[in-house]
Amino acid sequence: MSKTYRWxxxxxxxxxxxxxxxxxxxxxxxxxxxxxxxxxxxxDFAQKYSIPDHYDNYEQLFFNDMVDIVYVATTHNFHCDxxxxxxxxxxxxxxxxxxxxxxxxxxxxxxxxxxxxxxxxEAMWTRFLPMMAEVRDVxxxxxxxxxxxxxxxxxxxxxxxxxxxxxxxxxxxxALLDIGIYCFALASMVLGKPSNISSSIKMxxxxxxxxxxxxxxxxxxxxAVLLQAIDMETPAEALIIGSKGTIKLHRRWTSGSKYTVTVxxxxxxxxxxxxxxxxxxxQIRAVHECIDAGKTECELMSLDETLSIAExxxxxxxxxxxRYPFE
Amino acid sequence: MSKTYRWxxxxxxxxxxxxxxxxxxxxxxxxxxxxxxxxxxxxDFAQKYSIPDHYDNYEQLFFNDMVDIVYVATTHNFHCDxxxxxxxxxxxxxxxxxxxxxxxxxxxxxxxxxxxxxxxxEAMWTRFLPMMAEVRDVxxxxxxxxxxxxxxxxxxxxxxxxxxxxxxxxxxxxALLDIGIYCFALASMVLGKPSNISSSIKMxxxxxxxxxxxxxxxxxxxxAVLLQAIDMETPAEALIIGSKGTIKLHRRWTSGSKYTVTVxxxxxxxxxxxxxxxxxxxQIRAVHECIDAGKTECELMSLDETLSIAExxxxxxxxxxxRYPFE
Numbered sequence: 013m014s015k016t017y018r019w020x021x022x023x024x025x026x027x028x029x030x031x032x033x034x035x036x037x038x039x040x041x042x043x044x045x046x047x048x049x050x051x052x053x054x055x056d057f058a059q060k061y062s063i064p065d066h067y068d069n070y071e072q073l074f075f076n077d078m079v080d081i082v083y084v085a086t087t088h089n090f091h092c093d094x095x096x097x098x099x100x101x102x103x104x105x106x107x108x109x110x111x112x113x114x115x116x117x118x119x120x121x122x123x124x125x126x127x128x129x130x131x132x133x134e135a136m137w138t139r140f141l142p143m144m145a146e147v148r149d150v151x152x153x154x155x156x157x158x159x160x161x162x163x164x165x166x167x168x169x170x171x172x173x174x175x176x177x178x179x180x181x182x183x184x185x186x187a188l189l190d191i192g193i194y195c196f197a198l199a200s201m202v203l204g205k206p207s208n209i210s211s212s213i214k215m216x217x218x219x220x221x222x223x224x225x226x227x228x229x230x231x232x233x234x235x236a237v238l239l240q241a242i243d244m245e246t247p248a249e250a251l252i253i254g255s256k257g258t259i260k261l262h263r264r265w266t267s268g269s270k271y272t273v274t275v276x277x278x279x280x281x282x283x284x285x286x287x288x289x290x291x292x293x294x295q296i297r298a299v300h301e302c303i304d305a306g307k308t309e310c311e312l313m314s315l316d317e318t319l320s321i322a323e324x325x326x327x328x329x330x331x332x333x334x335r336y337p338f339e
Numbered sequence: 340m341s342k343t344y345r346w347x348x349x350x351x352x353x354x355x356x357x358x359x360x361x362x363x364x365x366x367x368x369x370x371x372x373x374x375x376x377x378x379x380x381x382x383d384f385a386q387k388y389s390i391p392d393h394y395d396n397y398e399q400l401f402f403n404d405m406v407d408i409v410y411v412a413t414t415h416n417f418h419c420d421x422x423x424x425x426x427x428x429x430x431x432x433x434x435x436x437x438x439x440x441x442x443x444x445x446x447x448x449x450x451x452x453x454x455x456x457x458x459x460x461e462a463m464w465t466r467f468l469p470m471m472a473e474v475r476d477v478x479x480x481x482x483x484x485x486x487x488x489x490x491x492x493x494x495x496x497x498x499x500x501x502x503x504x505x506x507x508x509x510x511x512x513x514a515l516l517d518i519g520i521y522c523f524a525l526a527s528m529v530l531g532k533p534s535n536i537s538s539s540i541k542m543x544x545x546x547x548x549x550x551x552x553x554x555x556x557x558x559x560x561x562x563a564v565l566l567q568a569i570d571m572e573t574p575a576e577a578l579i580i581g582s583k584g585t586i587k588l589h590r591r592w593t594s595g596s597k598y599t600v601t602v603x604x605x606x607x608x609x610x611x612x613x614x615x616x617x618x619x620x621x622q623i624r625a626v627h628e629c630i631d632a633g634k635t636e637c638e639l640m641s642l643d644e645t646l647s648i649a650e651x652x653x654x655x656x657x658x659x660x661x662r663y664p665f666e
Contacts, residue, residue, distance in 0.1 A: 161552070161571075211554075225488070227537060227552060235552045244582065245604060251574065257572075
């Protein structure tokens, strides 16, 4: 039995609630502290999840000796600053996706984790889902041959609100960082780093990317097409075509458990991976296992890969001439 | 009851057999003549379908007074020449898809049809299928709102054979003209003419396009992604995402009858359009109706649209630096 890890959460928003719930399902995890710039919010969160310590600033949490790992759940624009502060204080960090708004920030974070010899990972929780493990197995076994083409869509028709995080350029809103990241991470998992990028972009009135279709090309001639939108509902399905067959991930593939494997047009079989109701538990367990093993990063969602994905997104935004106001 | 039309077929290959079978299911259609450069082939075909006249050259068929409409089923590279000869002889022409290998040839054909005041149409038979009529209805009624995104794939893993029509640049082989045309015609039907094109291309050893992924952008911000391949099997499905819902066309969408309409994530319903076992009958009936009505083109597959699709394909090949040897 591994040791019990005490978590600190900064940014007790919607996703932090889901995270806190996940912690409650994990034996060797407990919540030690929560911090918000709004004291009432910190207090309410602490009370709801019976968290011993709560603060109206992040520093106190970072310097709390009882905290082993910090979960950064603030808005994207703060991920880098918050994580670096926590890493400098010697805390391990699990940072919500996207790990940062650009590759330059990701590099800072990696450097900080390395110089402080602590663990850092992007909270790409979907990668740790049982379905994704099974899909990787199917690919590894060569069942569908070599992956050649990937299509993934993830679009949510959010109600337009210039004030909301998702439409606000100052908070690094937009489809790409918020939900597109899932598509990019899937393409990265299956096909690696692209060598060429084309795209179509539609900006919102507030100046963030509302909808984009991205065509990624890889050195071996493989192609990925990714559709992400915050102004349109899409089926939220993914398709991987290999040289011998295909894998379909059913709606919503990002949190899903159902997938269909077709080999040579003939045998088609649909599987359902047994999945915990809170899909966050898998990434949390992975973090624990890595730290138990003395690792400072997780092979399944390595820092190199997080950086590579950030670089692809940077290249894409450069094509669009799109910079966040604070960049 | 309309008059009976007598058809002449030039190029009695695989597709001509399917066409001849379709004619046998249509009351007011009959086969009058068949022509091949190979006399034995013409004779065998004539015998199989009880066709009165057969020739070892096309001219005799074009000048046969008994022939009302010529079906051009030769290889792509001959479509323009064969059609123009038939049109000049005063025959109506249904020309296999693609109507020609480039826009310049399409223009010649249109000009010839107009100056001879006869009917001309590209045999884009899929457009006339009952499923496609129903899909157009769903879109017209606004059930899925305004179409915003289209994805269509059509890939067949043909055995590589440098001699076969499909891999031969001299016969205008390649994925684009042979099966990609279906995807482009669907995108054209739903979204019109694109204003911008990006793509990924993989050529075969023989120098034709083996596989391409094409991203088409439209003036209203809509996007279509088309995947066509002659070296890889794909699911052969199509997806139309609208502002209120989606339509999925099931495998193989090009000849299919099954489609699913989803509105606002909630109501999902799968339909099966009643379809004749030979899907060619619908386009043949459409040709008859147009000619009955004295029309020289068919609104549902107009000459303007055929030209527009050819222009898009020309633009794409220009991006690839790909010309057929005879161009």
